[in-house]
Amino acid sequence: MSAPMGTDIGVTPVGGGDGTTEAPHRRRRWRPVTALAAGAAVVLAGGAVAVGVSSDGGAGESAGAAPLPPTTTTVARQTLVDRETKTGELGYGTPRALDTRYSGTLTWLAATGATVARGKALYRVDDEPVVLLHGSLPAYRVLRSGVSGRDVRQFEQNLTDLGYTGFTVDEDYTSATADAVRSWQEDLGVPETGQVEPGRIVYAAGTVRVASQGAEVGDAVTPGRAVLSTTGTTRLVTCTLDVDDQRLARKGAEVTITLPDGRRTTGRVGTVETVVQTSAGAAGQDPVTETKVEVSVTGDDPAALTGFEQAAVDVGFVAAQRADVLTVPVAALLALAEGGYGLQVADDTGTRIIAVKTGLFAAGRVEVSGDEVVEGLTVGMPGD
DSSP: OOOOTTOOBOOOOOOOOTTOEEOOSSOBOOOOOOSSOTTOOEEOTTSOOOOOBOTTSSBOTTOOOOOOOSEEEEOEEEEEEEEEEEEEEEESOOOEEEEOOOOEEEEEEOOTTOEEOTTSEEEEETTEEEEEEEOSSOOOSOBOTTOBSHHHHHHHHHHHHTTOOSSOOSSBOOHHHHHHHHHHHHHHTSOOOSSBOGGGEEEESSOEEEEEESSOTTOEEOTTOEEEEEEOSSOEEEEEEEGGGGGGOOTTOEEEEEOTTSOEEEEEEEEEEEEEEEEOOSTTSOOEEEEEEEEEEEESSGGGGTTOSSEEEEEEEEEEEEEEEEEEEGGGOEEETTSSEEEEEEETTEEEEEEEEEEEEETTEEEEEOTTOOTTOEEEEOOO
16 A cells, blocks of 8 residues: 555555564654665566655655555675576495506405505416506516616605515616615515516505406406406595586685485585496487586595495585675565666664665575675665
């Protein structure tokens, strides 16, 4: 209902929710809106109430009285975060297939679900072990006296960590290194040659978990045959994103993780890799190749990710964030007839409409700014 400008009207308060408060139960006198340009009209949600402003600041001939807001809220200062939710898989990360470089008979391999530490065997060919070491550089050549390089330093560091001594960890493979290697080979039960073939060792970032077996004991294997696939041992979430969503995958960025039972925890973006996925095409068509972004997310509380061997989870990535801004519920916005948005300010003198500039919309709230927008300002929540 509306009343002529300057007329007292009674208002029955309506209870608010979500942090809103009830409008005072008293009679107020409405004033002309002076914050908008001459001739402007304000369209209030749930029913149009036009408020005209003449060039001299007085009320226009067709100006009507805006009703008191049924409920009110206040302008709050906060950090506004807009999240986009993607589906991820809780597990141990993307498995890595391990191909043998030997020809022979597979005589043993680690069980699915087992963990293998540095210096331990992953599998055996002709009863000789293929050993896990730590490092990021793959084994690509025979290490022997006289060779130098980063791969030598990486291998010598592993020998030291396994307890072998008598050499200097550097980029030079010396006779002292070869002596230490013979001691290591003796402990492994393999020929004591003093040199290291690339097929004898497999490098990984740390202890690994066997995700699956690609062969069985007794199988004849040849170079290139996948015998195991492994992952890390840390529980994490893997998300595969479209390239257009790569902006979400900022290394170290905080995310939320919603588990299948509804529990929520937080985590951070770890590795971000571009991968190419190939899927079977329709009948008679070539396979379809797509470029994706694979993101791993580690939990801030690893214990919170236990209890599920593998499961689909929701991951909330930060799409945009605005720190220390003034916000109101989106429902408090009024659409202005001439374009843009406004707020209905309520104070001891009555109500008025002010124009505001909007920023980020997120979680049911919106960033607002303007000459009259201050923290704690009471604004109306339009009724339905």
